Amino acid sequence: MTITVGDKIPEMKFKVRQGGDPKDLTTDEIFKGKKVVLFAVPGAFTPTCSLKHLPGFIQHYDDLKKKGVDTVACLSVNDHFVMGAWAKDQGAGDKIMMIADGNGDFTKAVGLTLDGSGFGLGTRSQRYAMVVDNGTIKTLNVEKGPSFEVSSAEAILQAL
Numbered sequence: 001m002t003i004t005v006g007d008k009i010p011e012m013k014f015k016v017r018q019g020g021d022p023k024d025l026t027t028d029e030i031f032k033g034k035k036v037v038l039f040a041v042p043g044a045f046t047p048t049c050s051l052k053h054l055p056g057f058i059q060h061y062d063d064l065k066k067k068g069v070d071t072v073a074c075l076s077v078n079d080h081f082v083m084g085a086w087a088k089d090q091g092a093g094d095k096i097m098m099i100a101d102g103n104g105d106f107t108k109a110v111g112l113t114l115d116g117s118g119f120g121l122g123t124r125s126q127r128y129a130m131v132v133d134n135g136t137i138k139t140l141n142v143e144k145g146p147s148f149e150v151s152s153a154e155a156i157l158q159a160l
Contacts, residue, residue, distance in 0.1 A: 002111035010109040015100040017084035031135045034070040039129035044078045044086035056153035061095040067160040073097040077104040077124045
């Protein structure tokens with residue numbers, strides 16, 4: 001079952017890179033008492049993710065902050081080394097929290113997996129973006145198929 005608007009974010013532990021070092025963060029540490037924009041991509045370094053999705057959130061970071069967003073986070077079913085390298089490659093700096101869902105546990109828990117085995121990618125995350133306020137999902141925009149429309153930074157700005 002797919003998570004929906006009004007649901008709470010499931011309790012999980014993630015790997016992130018801070019200052020070049022790996023760190024464990026819980027969902028409470030990321031979402032409790034904050035307004036968070038979380039967007040997910042099928043894979044770091046993949047074409048649409050690298051050319052459009054992540055760059056859009058970097059570009060509109062200040063606009064999102066002006067709308068009251070505390071944290072902008074990108075999640076992918078990749079390890080924290082890959083997420084750290086991708087953040088560096090894309091110039092994400094301290095703007096975007098790069099969340100590694102290495103085993104896809106969060107992606108499975110929210111019911112947003114993508115079967116990329118036909119392309120040699122295995123199980124990945126669907127492309128989506130959500131607004132989470134104090135752990136509760138307020139907006140959830142999941143792309144249908146390979147499109148890139150509803151999960152863009154611009155779409156989330158309109159939803160805010």
